[in-house]
Amino acid sequence: MAKHSDITKRFLLSAKQQEIQALHHLSSNCRTVRAVKDMIHQLQRERGMSNVFLGSKGERFANNLASQVTASEESEQDLRSLLKSLYLGKHDNGQSMRLLSCITFALQGMDHLPNLRSKIADHQLTPLESTKAYCRLVAGLLDVVFEAADVASDPAMTRLLVALFNFMQGKEYAGQERAWGAIGFSESQFDHSLCDRISALTDSQNQCFETFSNFADAEELQMWQALQNSEQTVHIERLRKMICSLAEGDQCATELSEIWYDIATLRIDAMQDIEEHLTQRLTEQATLRINQAEEEHRNHEQLVASLNNSPPHADAPITMLYDSTVQGLRGADHQEEELIETSALTAHKSFYDLIRGQAKNIQDMASELNAAKQALNEQKVIDRAKLLLMQQGKLNEQQAYKKLQSAAMEQNIRIAELAQRVVNKVG
């Protein structure tokens, strides 16, 4: 009597096929993220050494820098080959335009790294100019990771990517903090703006690592706690305080410069283990999800085949139209989710359960995905709000952040919520 139409069955299978395809894309993006992570780490090292090399007029790190450039070039080569094989094949449709545009922009910078390196070797740049150039490229590469997280549609993997992106962004701020300190120390005197910059970067790190913590697993949290309690962290916090307590124009010893650089480097290098753990989990999860989805697809095919061979269901048809757990009419009594008891488990019943389960799953997924993407975007919203305040009130970054912070405290809301309001008012 009541039969499912052919088109319904085909849509069920097609949805699963598209899920598998999307997971393959996601898996490609995770491989890219891993290669980008390595490339960024090498660039951070190269940036730090170039900074000291230029600041010391070529006295320090000349040899280390040369071998670091070789390491960076190897990472770059790996990344380029991977990008080419993953995204420029003939059958790679359905990739995100935004991701590809971000990759294009980062590649544009990578194309000109040789020029940057030769300028550094010839002392044609100040430490600050050199640092800025590397920071732009790292920011471009971080955008690739951000987009990979933003286009993901699997909640578990999105959560992992949000954790990883925030950790990488926090690590980059740690690298920038090291750079400002190194530039400040090498100039042998401080002004208060350096203290402001270090405070702003400390705040930014804290925000990133807090978001990371919200999405990390127990093991990663433990690793992070260990790093937070480590000697390097204690030392770096002491040095931060020292910088801020130095009076304007204070002379300070070159030794301090070396200590700052070494401690900050130890701390940054230690962060690598956590990044590695996150990318490892990401790879495992991608494989797992693809295998799962492929098995589900096989099961769906079997079910559809058995449905085609079963006699039409004689009883009241099993359909969403009469399923009291499906909400439609507002104000009707809400039915709790429940298993509908039927006398026999027919193929028709299994088919309906499958379709119903999938529809339900989408609702749950959407909500989890939404929460993860909101967390991903929070940092950007805060940055945007900060920029607006800086432009409107002629404030520096640290002042703008403090303004956001105190307004949020006053209104008893999270800083991200307040930032969203600032942005909404303007946009």
Next chain:
Amino acid sequence: MAKHSDITKRFLLSAKQQEIQALHHLSSNCRTVRAVKDMIHQLQRERGMSNVFLGSKGERFANNLASQVTASEESEQDLRSLLKSLYLGKHDNGQSMRLLSCITFALQGMDHLPNLRSKIADHQLTPLESTKAYCRLVAGLLDVVFEAADVASDPAMTRLLVALFNFMQGKEYAGQERAWGAIGFSESQFDHSLCDRISALTDSQNQCFETFSNFADAEELQMWQALQNSEQTVHIERLRKMICSLAEGDQCATELSEIWYDIATLRIDAMQDIEEHLTQRLTEQATLRINQAEEEHRNHEQLVASLNNSPPHADAPITMLYDSTVQGLRGADHQEEELIETSALTAHKSFYDLIRGQAKNIQDMASELNAAKQALNEQKVIDRAKLLLMQQGKLNEQQAYKKLQSAAMEQNIRIAELAQRVVNKVG
């Protein structure tokens, strides 16, 4: 000296190709939305007539219902053919699994419409049962529109889809309000829960139409204002008040039932023009964007060809590494967006400007897209929060909404913000 690598050029072109593909998918989804809109309208009419038919023990609307079923079947046939041609072809990769799953679920309901209709013809269902069945199918179809909006990646089209989805959802609540009224009147006596239901549906309509208004264009707003000031709206508001002022157990005349149904129907039918305007704009916008993107692709190809023929740039290379408008290092002075003056407009310069412009565009787009999707999700978040409160506090829907409303007022935040907090606390 400084050349762009081949891979950078290929990524630029590939990004544009993927954008074109995504726009074709989006255009397909818009055609689906249009057909779904027609189908929902026919179902709403069929639901209303079935409701009166059943309530009057078959005395009213028997003939109209038969011709309405024919109209519904025509819409259904159009929708099915379209779905088949748009999503089940061999080359339709890259479609959203969530969209396809929603379509599957709605198709499952559509497969069993003949069964529902024969039960109605045989008076085997109460008006409420029949109404619930239609509402489930309409909700399933509205989910298709929701997903089409949620997977869109073009901000202008997403805004249009958000406006349309909210308008359609609001119209559906108006249909449900008509149904509750019709059921209440046909039972010839009221209890206060009917007043609660009508109030809840009025609130829900207001929320939807408010979001619609935030994303509609001037003409649509004007059409909406005209409808708001129309006689039907004045009448419906008067009837709502009447319902709520009737005492428990009051008898009321059957004529009132007919007036209620007719006025509510006039109002709902008048909403069609606005839906039509929105879908018309959607279609135009889709065509426009595809043409734009294709022309951009041709221009990019020409530029890349001319780049391959130009001599390498001898000056300082034009690259993101040295572009002071590209943010990288925190705490460095922020440069306002500016046009970089160069002596000659070389192909290299145009190429860089293009890549830079695209990267910048992504940031702007992301923020606009984010705002639209947040608005899209607000209603779901409010619904989720309401459901949580209903389950926790054994409240009905209207009580739960009032609780959200007063808590939001107390904390001086929007109801959507408060709902997000309620959901976050639990999730």
